[in-house]
Structure formats: structure tokens, C-alpha cells
Amino acid sequence: xPVRVDxxxxxxxxxxxxxxxxxxxxxxxxxxxxxxxxxxxxxGIDGEVSVHLxxxxxxxxxxxxxxxxxxxxxxxxxxxxxxHVVVRDPKPDDPSHALICPPPGLRGKRKRxxxxxxAKEAALVxxxxxx
Amino acid sequence: xxxxxxxxxxxTPSTPYVGSAIWLKDALAALYRxxxxxxxxxxxxxxxxxxxxxxEGRLMLLRLARQAxxxxxxxxxxxxxxxxxxxxxxARELEIGILPDATAEFLAVFEQNRMVEGDLADAAExxxxxxxxxxx
Numbered sequence: 001x002p003v004r005v006d007x008x009x010x011x012x013x014x015x016x017x018x019x020x021x022x023x024x025x026x027x028x029x030x031x032x033x034x035x036x037x038x039x040x041x042x043x044g045i046d047g048e049v050s051v052h053l054x055x056x057x058x059x060x061x062x063x064x065x066x067x068x069x070x071x072x073x074x075x076x077x078x079x080x081x082x083x084h085v086v087v088r089d090p091k092p093d094d095p096s097h098a099l100i101c102p103p104p105g106l107r108g109k110r111k112r113x114x115x116x117x118x119a120k121e122a123a124l125v126x127x128x129x130x131x
Numbered sequence: 132x133x134x135x136x137x138x139x140x141x142x143t144p145s146t147p148y149v150g151s152a153i154w155l156k157d158a159l160a161a162l163y164r165x166x167x168x169x170x171x172x173x174x175x176x177x178x179x180x181x182x183x184x185x186x187e188g189r190l191m192l193l194r195l196a197r198q199a200x201x202x203x204x205x206x207x208x209x210x211x212x213x214x215x216x217x218x219x220x221x222a223r224e225l226e227i228g229i230l231p232d233a234t235a236e237f238l239a240v241f242e243q244n245r246m247v248e249g250d251l252a253d254a255a256e257x258x259x260x261x262x263x264x265x266x267x
Contacts, residue, residue, distance in 0.1 A: 019174060021172070044213035045211035
């Protein structure tokens with residue numbers, strides 16, 4: 001995994017959108033949305049989590065072709081407060097694509113804890129998770 | 132529920148038997164659905180959940196189902212090829228993460244958001260961790 005350097009051009013107030021598949025939605029006993037699962041902010045390979053820079057896209061574009069998915073948001077400052085870095089990773093079809101990357105050497109258990117903290121911080125923006 | 136494994140030679144530790152939790156069938160079906168996820172199931176390029184992770188998850192479910200008082204877990208795929216078992220009750224939470232290579236970890240959340248993390252050496256430890264978190 002390459003060593004990632006935090007991209008200072010992404011402000012702390014930049015909103016990061018993460019798309020949620022239905023299986024990543026934690027619901028209250030009455031079926032309403034509670035929060036995202038930590039699984040949405042984890043990665044079993046390198047720990048890097050795909051997000052979208054809200055200032056460069058729209059929720060409609062993020063959800064294009066993924067009508068069952070929803071979108072949650074958290075500010076870039078939050079993963080940074082946990083020691084993670086935020087970097088741009090534009091794709092040909094998605095210039096807004098970015099990554100939340102764990103600090104070097106962060107593995108396993110603390111990665112899991114950080115994923116849960118990010119999941120609890122993320123706010124639901126739109127999508128069928130509201131229903 | 133008290134369950135004692137039959138001694139007949141055709142029974143193995145992975146054989147469900149009368150006395151397992153009523154949620155086991157649904158949980159195994161949910162695990163099967165995770166096993167069927169195609170590449171890029173998350174739209175971010177994740178590989179499918181690995182076979183070692185599925186096998187370990189199945190073993191954990193069977194172990195848990197034999198333990199009295201264990202509730203049904205939520206099963207979730209994790210990007211990169213792993214999966215996760217989750218429970219919540221009141222202020223307490225338990226997550227069992229199974230990595231793509233089938234190694235496992237837990238994260239327990241107690242009152243005041245106190246978190247305790249650890250490794251799991253064996254599927255047999257999962258019911259013990261569950262009872263530690265929710266049995267007090």
C-alpha cells in the first residue's frame with residue numbers, strides 16, 4: 001500500500017459522502033434508520049475507504065445505477081481527528097472520488113474501532129434508508 | 132437451552148442438531164446470500180467475500196447457536212472480502228470481524244461508549260465473548 005499524504009487542499013469542512021448498500025444500514029427495532037454499520041467504513045485489504053467529495057458531485061451522481069443505496073456524510077475533519085488522511089483519487093467517470101486512508105501501521109482492532117466511530121458520526125443524507 | 136453434542140460418529144462439530152437456536156436457519160441463509168455476492172458488490176470494486184471467511188462465519192454461527200441466550204446476529208459484508216457479525220442491546224454492542232483470511236477480531240462497546248478490542252483465536256471463543264458482553 002502506498003504511503004498516503006493528507007491532501008491539504010481538501011478542507012476540514014469538506015463533506016465526504018459514502019454510499020451505503022442496504023446491508024450496511026443499522027436499523028432501530030421499529031425499522032427506522034439508526035446509523036451506518038462500521039462495515040461501511042472498513043476494508044479488509046488495505047483499510048482505504050472510498051468516498052466522494054461533495055463539492056465536486058451530487059447525490060444523484062453518487063447513486064447513479066444504485067437505486068437501492070443511500071448516502072451518508074461526514075466532514076473531512078472527523079477521520080483526520082482519528083489520524084486518518086484524506087486524499088483525492090479521481091476516476092475517469094468520477095472526479096469526486098477520494099479515499100480515507102488509515103495511518104501507516106494501523107491494522108486490525110484499532111481500524112475496527114475507527115470504522116465504528118466514523119459510522120456513528122456519519123449522517124444520513126438521502127436514499128431509501130430513510131424509509 | 133442445554134445442548135449436548137451427540138456422540139454418534141456421523142456428527143461433527145459443524146452439524147446442526149436439535150437444540151440449536153431458532154435463528155440459525157435464517158442466519159445460515161443470510162450467510163449464503165453473502166457468499167453469492169458478485170465482484171464489485173459494493174460499487175467500489177470490492178472482491179466477493181472469501182471462502183475462508185464464509186467458512187469461519189458458518190462455524191461461528193453454529194457455535195453461537197448452541198449457546199443458550201444468544202440472539203440472532205446481523206451479518207454484513209465488509210469491503211475487501213471479509214464479513215461481520217453484529218449485535219446491539221441497549222448501550223452495549225458487539226462486532227465480530229472476520230477478515231478475508233478468516234482471522235477474527237472483536238470490538239465490544241459498553242456503557243459510556245467504552246470500547247474493548249481483541250483477537251479471536253478460535254470460533255469456540257465467540258460464544259464466550261458474547262456472554263461476556265451481554266451476559267452481565
